[in-house]
Amino acid sequence: MSDTTPSAEMLADMYALAVRARKLDERCWILHRQGKIGFHISGMGHEAAQVAVTFAMRRGHDLLHPYYRDLAMVLGCGMPMADVLLGSFGRAGDPSSGGRQMPNHYCYKPGNVFSVSSPVGTQLPQAAGLALAEQLRGGDRVVVTCIGEGSTSEGDFHEALIWAGVRKLPMVVVVENNEYAISVPMKLQMAIERVSDRAGGYGVRGVSVDGLDLLASYQAAREAVDLARSGGGTTLLEVRVARLTPHSSDDNDSVYRPAAEKAALKLKDPLPKLRAQLIAMGALSEVAAREIEERALSEVDAAHRQAEAAPYPPEAWALGPVFAGEEA
């Protein structure tokens, strides 16, 4: 057993984070179908990998530049559920944008979570810039940034990875490979089997791991974060996950995803597997698991009530402020 093996207490905390993300995610789909929120994009199927990466970070110290599926990561970095839902409901108190961004464009300054931008891939050069700044300052913070496999075809990815390799930046680039970019399957996105095979071309370390397996993902993420902190440079960490939902609330995946493939997705859900694994290991009892699940649901209910009752932004906010210092 390596010294990075999580304790039973930490495993229970990891399960709790995965469950909190799942319950909130499920509530958002319900709210969307009820016509109460305008949009939702899901992290379902990505949670084990996201929890693993979050726990590998020094949360509140390291920096996270996430993408739209990273619900478990932003919750793990301290973003309250109510803040997430204030964004979903487009309310004035939304910390990401005062209710003017699309939902799931997370930002949480107290947890060092940088703002998600809609054009995919833009977080990569921004994260490389943060990592370069940290390196120049002589700090020990690691920058973790996440991206879907489809978005690694963007020039932004290429440019960021070049910098990462040349400057040995203290960064981990997590590629959440769910094998689809909206409707485009992986074999039409790239002519390689593993996204991590791209790493060598930039002079960075490339690792692929089963992102449905929390323990394997945690070991891989810890190695990558520790290496980055100790001056060993960037790792491109590919976590092989499953997109359990359509691309977003506004997508119909039945038109491009074979029915048999969709049916098989249930078997890929990382949460029941994690639950059974932790109980078998003795890290969780059935009662403790149920308590975690009930607590998460109560937290979602409270956040839901709070966000739905919150006021909308004033009309004038629609015209500003967009830039710092600008008045509405």
Ligand SMILES: Cc1ncc(C[n+]2csc(CCOP(=O)(O)OP(=O)(O)O)c2C)c(N)n1
């Ligand atoms: C520059 C840019 N091009 C296209 C889009 C539209 N778009 C939004 S998400 C997405 C798919 C991204 O797929 P992937 O990177 O695999 O992430 P996933 O959604 O599968 O997690 C696309 C094409 C966009 N937002 N930005």
Ligand SMILES: [Mg+2]
């Ligand atoms: Mg994808």
